[in-house]
Amino acid sequence: MTGQKGRGGLVGAIAAEWTKLWTVRSTWVALASTAALIIAYTVIAGGAARSAPADGSGGGLPTAPLDNLGTGVAFMGQFGVLALATMVMATEYSTGSIRSTLLWVPVRYRVLLAKCLVLFPVLFVSGLVLTPVGVGSAVAALGDAAQSVTAEDAVARAFAVGGYLAATGVIVVGIGAAVRSVAGTLTVGFLLMLVLPMTMQSTSVEFLSKAADYLPGPAGMHLMGVAENQAYGTPAAVGLLAIWAVAANVVGYCVLRSRDA
Template sequence: MTTATEPVSVDIGRATGTASGGGMPGALAAEWTKLWTVRSTWWGLAGAALLMALLCAVMAQVTVANNTDERVAEHPGVVSVSDIATGSMDMVQFVVLALAILMITGEYATGSIHATLQWVPSRGRMLSAKAAVAAGVVFPSGVLLGLVGTAVAYPILGKWGRLDAGDVIHDALMTGIYLAVLSVLILGVGAMLRSTAATLTVAFLFFMVLPIMLANSRSELLMDIADGLPSSAGRYLLNGDAPYPAAVAVAILAAWTAAALWGGVSVLRHRDA
């Protein structure tokens, strides 16, 4: 018989249906299970694939039209098929980022963050587990999205498309890396803001609006700042036309991601759930 002064041992892993044990392995198992047991994950990945296919089909048709329309002053000529897929990332990335955002903000919306922090009291470990799972899911998903976009664009481009196996593999891998890093970055922002709407708004402004505004300014300083933003570094990494080497683009992405995770952990440690 258990008395009031005797501790009661509870196996959180068994209670939640995840692998037993604590530490990082238990946190990873819990986050993996939670991610795949919500419909938003499946709908989000399916939506990203559908949007990628639609955008690549449209962009390929526009390329063909621009090459065959005599009214167009400058014809794009033959283009790399995989470039069509990487060019679609400006819009597709927001569907993928929504999945990472919901991993943290969805728990605040439902109140399940209280249970999560009870099971994994270490804020750093909890956010690290979410980041690892997000990157582990988004990377192969990004690679697959790149391949889907290339497969859709190739038959539409016809003679105006150049298909090179090396380019396809390189661009697909870079797409996966870029989306994985960006997902971890936005996860840190979501931990700070704790709101799906607010985090999506910041993502859209920071990854889309701000780079365009700065890049189109007449100030060299502002244009240099634009080149240092994560979305600009990612675009240079995908397109290969950066004003700096690919290693610098990766370093810029890593620095922004580390800062976002540090901010997320700091907020989690200083504010109650």
Template sequence: MALIQVVRSEWTKVRSVTSTMWTLALAVVITIALGMLISALSNHEFDKMGEKERLSFDPTYISFAGMSLGQLAMIVFGVLVVSNEYGTGMIRTSLAAVPRRGTFLFSKIAVAAGLALVVGTITTFVAFFLGQSMLGPHRASIGDPHVLRAVIGGGLYMTLIAVFSMGVATMLRSSMLSLGILMPFFFLISNILGNVDATKKIGRFLPDQAGSKIMQVVTPVNDDSPYGPWGGLGIMALWVLAALVGGYAVLRERDA
């Protein structure tokens, strides 16, 4: 089957499953709404901040405060794009129609990643402008140094989160198992490792902590990470690549 036909088939699958589209919508709403709320609260509390807090005040990054929960929906999206077919048994039909498993996986990833990139980029731009409107005199401008990079980087971050989740789901072939690993990994393990002094040097190389640096314009006072914004995104991309390679290896070796 020609690649373009496989891509079209995957696009039909993604948009025809209600749950995947709802998770994307949820990612948009949560990221924007929570970002606006935190931005408004930050504006209200700015005068009460200490000198150290003001030096680390990053209006751009604050507008992405909703990303911590918005990425939850992107994880679910990535998992569902893959695991829905395993759950319904449609994976057998798909692989019978597309026996080249590399082509099958590439097409699925390309469609889901493209959709996540469009949604993620729109989300971060809207979150930025609405968040800045809540910050009043403390807001940043899209034309300020490094701000555009941070906004575009936010969309890339959301995309990589979704693709990483797809790679893990392809390896595990179960939505429950995939979410049971990914949720604690991002929302418990990563936070613990990143906030405990003894493990900070390890935590900073986890995908979410490294990747989120692309959204920072102001470097926190106590941040001694050995990489910059693009370096952090590069580390995250390596995690994504490893997950995809693992997913392809499992898909190639195991029966559907």
């Protein structure tokens, strides 16, 4: 009996989620897709910026590799993470494996907490790893037009990218618990991270345009230093992402408690 102590509870739930995450091919596919999307964006944007006319009429594409990376994460790379986080939570409802999960971990909040505690560091480290890859592809695409990148700025951007990808994953886990559908989770995540902010920012209603800055997608762009208006700084961006992550999982937990499997 003593030898089995500590294998259950939150520790056991985390161990189970870790095993589930790394024993399916879709995890590797999603992470590889994230890398491919970021590289594709930085190469395309870098090539376009290098080819732009010198008079600035080419659309104002950034020649800073770190900015190319940040916009690549915001506009393309994060959707590989969205797919991975959807798999972690919502796919269990589509396959019916959520019944086994809830049987093994009957304390409902531990289910969400364990998934978040596994996914957050994985995505954070992925962001750290993908930053030099994205910067390298941006520098190669920009060629002589590339601005210099300092080690300090690169490290800071790596932490920002990792933090945003990790926060996105946690938010989507909460959405998945609330929506309980793969298609629904992907749709809500896509709308919340990109479509809704862009729509609100393009409107002539000033209140909606300003409110868009406080959605998770724009908060991530502020964190990565690529937001157009710089409405707030890094601490506020971190706080907003944390609030969205907690709010999404509180809603998911409430739905999980009330409707179960």
